[in-house]
Amino acid sequence: MRAWELQGVGGSEELKLVDRPEPQPSFGQILVRVRAASLNFRDLIVMQGAYGRVSLPLVPLSDGAGEIAAIGEGVTQWKLGDGVAGTFFPHWLTGPSSAEKIKISLGGGSTNGMLAEYVLLDEEAAVRIPPHQTFEEAATMPCAALTAWNALIEQGNLKAGETVVIIGTGGVSLFGLQIAKWYGAKIIVLSSSDKKIDLAIALGADAGINYSQHPQWERKVVELTGGLGADHILEVGGAGTLAQSLRAARVGGHIAMIGILGGTASELRVTDILMNSLRINGIYVGSREMFERLNRAAIQHRLKPIIDQVFPLLEARAAYDYLKTQKHFGKIIISLA
Numbered sequence: 212m213r214a215w216e217l218q219g220v221g222g223s224e225e226l227k228l229v230d231r232p233e234p235q236p237s238f239g240q241i242l243v244r245v246r247a248a249s250l251n252f253r254d255l256i257v258m259q260g261a262y263g264r265v266s267l268p269l270v271p272l273s274d275g276a277g278e279i280a281a282i283g284e285g286v287t288q289w290k291l292g293d294g295v296a297g298t299f300f301p302h303w304l305t306g307p308s309s310a311e312k313i314k315i316s317l318g319g320g321s322t323n324g325m326l327a328e329y330v331l332l333d334e335e336a337a338v339r340i341p342p343h344q345t346f347e348e349a350a351t352m353p354c355a356a357l358t359a360w361n362a363l364i365e366q367g368n369l370k371a372g373e374t375v376v377i378i379g380t381g382g383v384s385l386f387g388l389q390i391a392k393w394y395g396a397k398i399i400v401l402s403s404s405d406k407k408i409d410l411a412i413a414l415g416a417d418a419g420i421n422y423s424q425h426p427q428w429e430r431k432v433v434e435l436t437g438g439l440g441a442d443h444i445l446e447v448g449g450a451g452t453l454a455q456s457l458r459a460a461r462v463g464g465h466i467a468m469i470g471i472l473g474g475t476a477s478e479l480r481v482t483d484i485l486m487n488s489l490r491i492n493g494i495y496v497g498s499r500e501m502f503e504r505l506n507r508a509a510i511q512h513r514l515k516p517i518i519d520q521v522f523p524l525l526e527a528r529a530a531y532d533y534l535k536t537q538k539h540f541g542k543i544i545i546s547l548a
């Protein structure tokens with residue numbers, strides 16, 4: 212079978228297309244014929260060697276979907292041909308996170324990911340894909356969609372009429388927009404591009420702020436919320452935006468701490484947190500149980516993930532390079548059809 216391997220750390224030239232033996236499922240395992248995989252910003256960090264230690268060679272990517280091609284002995288939940296997506300953390304099935312549950316994740320560390328024609332998974336480490344979604348759409352859900360769902364719904368307890376600030380228009384942020392819309396929230400999107408703001412408004416955002424033109428965007432958020440500040444902030448900017456997010460949130464507001472697009476270390480005014488009783492909540496993707504709840508909601512709302520571009524398997528390097536430009540609006544897919 213064909214697979215891409217990361218054989219060094221650095222740029223996309225470290226990715227090599229290789230021929231690997233087709234794996235056979237052991238007891239309790241399923242073999243998935245992957246039809247589509249999707250990229251996350253995390254996969255760039257893995258490639259650059261900045262996502263912890265990586266055992267090389269590594270098949271990258273946490274996110275993929277396909278159908279079950281073979282079943283090991285003892286498998287009870289699945290039959291041949293079922294459409295599945297892998298789970299980001301194969302051992303985080305239910306309940307709150309723990310060191311043990313998040314020890315391994317697909318496509319990082321020493322655990323091979325989904326950028327291969329056939330992938331072995333424990334039967335517990337997969338979810339059924341929503342029947343209305345294509346494999347390409349379903350491949351976008353395991354990391355970005357689940358992170359946004361966990362942030363806003365599982366941890367955020369989002370209520371109708373609350374205001375959500377979405378930073379940027381990447382994968383997590385656009386799922387945040389779509390999910391917040393289901394719950395009747397008011398959505399303010401920040402972007403470096405007016406064109407992307409227009410696209411986000413067409414998707415249901417209520418207002419947009421160009422953070423390049425308005426570097427003090429937190430003031431605009433406060434203005435747009437009648438002087439109160441936002442109820443929830445999907446904080447994907449990290450060090451680049453956190454200090455401002457603290458000032459854009461309302462008293463008692465919720466900051467879902469998700470990303471590091473603007474770096475990892477920054478200076479903060481601690482009084483912004485304590486005097487405003489802010490709730491800052493670290494989010495790390497989510498469990499299989501949360502993924503199943505997300506998929507039930509996705510079926511109910513007929514969620515169609517926003518896809519920017521689909522690259523054929525042979526052009527995986529170009530897909531990574533495109534993600535690096537940050538020009539995308541929605542998810543980047545690699546097709547293994």
Ligand SMILES: NC(=O)c1ccc[n+]([C@@H]2O[C@H](COP(=O)([O-])OP(=O)(O)OC[C@H]3O[C@@H](n4cnc5c(N)ncnc54)[C@H](OP(=O)(O)O)[C@@H]3O)[C@@H](O)[C@H]2O)c1
Pocket residue numbers: 250251252253354355358378379380381382383384401402403404407447448451452468469470471472473474494495496497534537538539
């Ligand atoms: N904690 C978790 O479980 C988890 C899960 C998934 C992702 N993440 C993290 O969340 C972040 C987003 O991931 P993603 O895969 O959604 O990324 P992505 O698809 O690459 O999205 C990036 C977008 O964010 C905006 N952006 C880029 N740099 C920015 C900056 N310095 N400040 C503000 N906005 C910026 C840009 O939008 P515009 O062009 O519209 O400005 C860009 O297109 C990453 O840091 C990733 O590592 C964390």
